[in-house]
Amino acid sequence: MDPDIRQTLTAWLERESLDAVLLTAPASVDWASGHEISIETGHNPFAGGPNVLLVERDRATLLHPDCEAPDCAALQLTGLAYASYTPDDSFAPSRHYRETFKELIAGQANLGVELNSLPADLADLFGAAQRVDGQLDPLRMVKTPRELAAIRRSLDLCDHAQAILPGIVRPGRSEMEMWGELRTALEARAGSRLPFICDFVSGPRTGDIGGPPNNRQIAAGEWILADIVPRLGNYWGDICNVIPAGEPTARYRELKKIASDALDFATSLIKPGAIAGEIDRQVRDFISRAGYPPYPHHTGHGLGVCYHEAPRIVTGDNTPLAENMVIALEPGVYFPGECGVRMEDIMRVTATGAEVLTKHRQS
Template identity: 30%
Template sequence: MDARRFDTAVYARRLAAAMAATADSGLDGLVITPGEDLRYLLGSRAHTFERLTALILPAGGEPSLVVPRLELASLKGSAVGELGIPVRDWVDGEDPYQLVTAALGGTSAATAVTDSTPALHLLPLAVMLGVLPVLASGVLRELRMIKEECEIDALVQAGAAIDRVHAQVPGLLVPGRTEADVAADISEAIVAEGHSEVAFVIVGSGPHGADPHHGYSDRTLQAGDIVVVDIGGTYEPGYHSDSTRTYSIGEPNDDVAQHYSTLQQAQRAAFDMVRPGVTAAKVDAVARGVLDAAGLAEYFVHRTGHGIGLSVHEEPYIVAGNDLPLAAGMAFSIEPGIYFPGRWGARIEDIVIVTDSGARAVNNRPHDLIVVPVS
């Protein structure tokens, strides 16, 4: 078995659950093209090209896979062989959409496709079926949102790995270095601490910290800077870390310290609100309420959190208007932030897992504004 995927039994359970959910939804089948959904169901790392690759899950039949013959090697390492899924390979000149339609039982089949299915494949499939497929997110969302123990273990290991990277950050924030210098060192550390690859690095110093998705630049770090460091990577078998801490190069002034203390309270209040049955919107409202009481609500310009797993951003989203009740096994970020355009910003982010009675954080670095001494 490929070490970059789970045991085959995990994928067998997922396939069975996906097919049952398809039938319960009144659909005739699902068509899963390469992306996180295919990886979730098969452990496959196939990519989307102009030639169609698709897993077909008919509600009343057996799974099958349509793959270009020249892409058969993309199945290596997946659970396809051990699951015994029939593979129908095709060559240029054949019509793969006919193969999919036949596997679904013919035209007019009520079909759902994954969100990542490109129009290049969706439109020809719709023509062949005679109906426009719907999105499969409603069928698969419940499966992917509730993490199994093996997924939780991967997220915990990913969280510990990114914590080890954050522990190194103070030594990198030296006045005179650029954000890009720091980001390069962080990228090396992300891989060195056990991730298979870097997902993203944000080093937002001074006024750049007021841009939540800044990235990094050639700006030189200076004494007095507040620095937002938001980093994440991919941890095998494909689960993600994502954690933000905020640093002060030298002692912060009183206003920064006071506002940051309020942000800590907001992040903690949101964490304490997490438990089964509480809605995602309520967790967002609690964090926002703490900042609002301090007159800082207008400086909190994004949702409180996002789900995480095979994707860095996935459901559930911790945002106003999302009345989804939380359930044990859900994994998401809690990351309120405050951003003062042209001046500075701050964010505190942990990934948490909903337990039967509350929440478990997979990130355990201090939440304080971390002061980096200036020599």
């Protein structure tokens, strides 16, 4: 458990006059415990319920199935396992989960709970516990030094992706073929399997913002819109660029320039105290003044244990930026059914402005 995160949670408990908090939202558990939650395998059929973390002022305890026991000693946590997989007819993970869950919270009279992520059949166990759903999300916005280091490692994969894509994108290749080559290269660099989210589209599909790759073959003069979002460890990276197949066309150069100029302008607005929604408004005005249609998505978002988290750079978000927040900015220009371009960088809010963490546009 990151000592700075532990300190943040202890201070929050004191402010809320609570003795302990039960974290149940996957992002909260992932952030506070450091335990890497599996994504690609989906729901564990042997789990009786979600992993939860009980944070007290002097310790933290992770409830987990015995079939996926984490290294709690390395995470500086206490582990509490319940029986999950069995090779006989005693298989009853839900019952074992409830029994061990009761053991976890026994004696907790002054407890805060994230109830929204728990099975309904556990609600009767909490009595007068204080609901704290959503209250911990703002604590994740400002990153600790360890979190920043983890995000930089994920962004190294993102920059590597953009560095090798020009050698992968060629006329006549399918989106799936190119994506498969890219993914293999990134996993080889990481030395492990990686969860991914990606927009990887070509030709007219770029005008529809994004989507997963398919068997469409890219033609000369078209481009790939590549928004690559890998998770390494507990933290996500994010990066978007457009890569031409063959010689770049005048249309490609035009749209990439306006999206890049909008991204540079957005980056210039990042500083402590800047209001998220005001940044969104100014960047949209920049695109409009240049004579291009509005983009139908956010201008940016926070990045961390979730690939999209607070603060959101959208209309109506009144969050003031603070030092060591990590922000993705990604303005775009789209013509549905024809073509589209989006450019994205990730940055850390510094004491005076922004440190751009992604390097692909600087090389």
